[in-house]
Amino acid sequence: MAPMSTTGGDAAVNPAGTAGEGSAPGAPPGARGGVRLRGVTKTYGDGEAAVRALDGVDLDVGPGELVVVLGPSGSGKTTLLNVLGGIEAPDGGSAEVAGVELAGRRPRGLAGFRREHIGFVFQFFNLVPTLTARENVEVMVELTGRGERREAVALLESVGLGERLDAFPAQLSGGQQQRVAIARALATDPDLLLADEPTGALDVATGKSVLRLLQRTNRQGRGVLMVTHNAAIARIAHRVVTMRDGRVESVTTCDAPADVAAVEW
Numbered sequence: 001m002a003p004m005s006t007t008g009g010d011a012a013v014n015p016a017g018t019a020g021e022g023s024a025p026g027a028p029p030g031a032r033g034g035v036r037l038r039g040v041t042k043t044y045g046d047g048e049a050a051v052r053a054l055d056g057v058d059l060d061v062g063p064g065e066l067v068v069v070l071g072p073s074g075s076g077k078t079t080l081l082n083v084l085g086g087i088e089a090p091d092g093g094s095a096e097v098a099g100v101e102l103a104g105r106r107p108r109g110l111a112g113f114r115r116e117h118i119g120f121v122f123q124f125f126n127l128v129p130t131l132t133a134r135e136n137v138e139v140m141v142e143l144t145g146r147g148e149r150r151e152a153v154a155l156l157e158s159v160g161l162g163e164r165l166d167a168f169p170a171q172l173s174g175g176q177q178q179r180v181a182i183a184r185a186l187a188t189d190p191d192l193l194l195a196d197e198p199t200g201a202l203d204v205a206t207g208k209s210v211l212r213l214l215q216r217t218n219r220q221g222r223g224v225l226m227v228t229h230n231a232a233i234a235r236i237a238h239r240v241v242t243m244r245d246g247r248v249e250s251v252t253t254c255d256a257p258a259d260v261a262a263v264e265w
């Protein structure tokens, strides 16, 4: 069994996050972003009003995997992402992400973990409306002290927005805004990219262009874990996790996930 880090501090036990599992099939050497959850619980509220959003979650994800999480509304998908991304600490159990044990970490330690290891992409983009595309990416570099400010332009070019660097979010389409959000999430070179219904607010063609970017970043050796309501997207995953009532209901693995271009919905 892999060693566990003690609580607090930022020391990574295992920078590649390889605990428990091998890398995704076809992942490049040095693939990152492995996950190992054991008995993870998270309860909101207390007494009569308590909701057990995660009720004993066990999950293994190898470095460099693309994971799709499915499940009905209220089944705990967003809570799972929040725990994996260090937005919230688990109440109980063990949660090792990219080689770092998160259980028992204080908010400061979680913030350090997030900065160093995690990128987030949200359904409604969450760009700062008063900043340009370029500034939305640069501000992430400034806030986290990770990555290089001058990389912002290259990142926006890589998501096809080299011509819209100085556009404000309101001047961009939904798909363009999501591509800015992906560039922003990649600015810190995260081990694991967490995406909560990243295509949920987009039409099919635009959603596909966003999924292509997520698949590309995964093939570069990063972990990608994405929540979706669209079961067709499961075909691009190395691992499909379904959740129900705060628990993992099933896990299916695939050695040869489909290209986004080959998936129809």
Ligand SMILES: Nc1ncnc2c1ncn2[C@@H]1O[C@H](COP(=O)(O)OP(=O)(O)O)[C@@H](O)[C@H]1O
Pocket (backbone or CB within 6 Å): 044, 045, 051, 052, 053, 071, 072, 073, 074, 075, 076, 077, 078, 079, 080
């Ligand atoms: N901040 C919160 N306060 C209270 N209850 C919450 C909070 N966040 C989520 N919940 C509850 O936890 C359960 C799981 O929610 P969530 O993880 O958002 O599910 P999903 O993303 O699958 O729709 C739901 O019953 C939800 O109402």
Ligand SMILES: [Mg+2]
Pocket (backbone or CB within 6 Å): 077, 078, 079
């Ligand atoms: Mg949700």
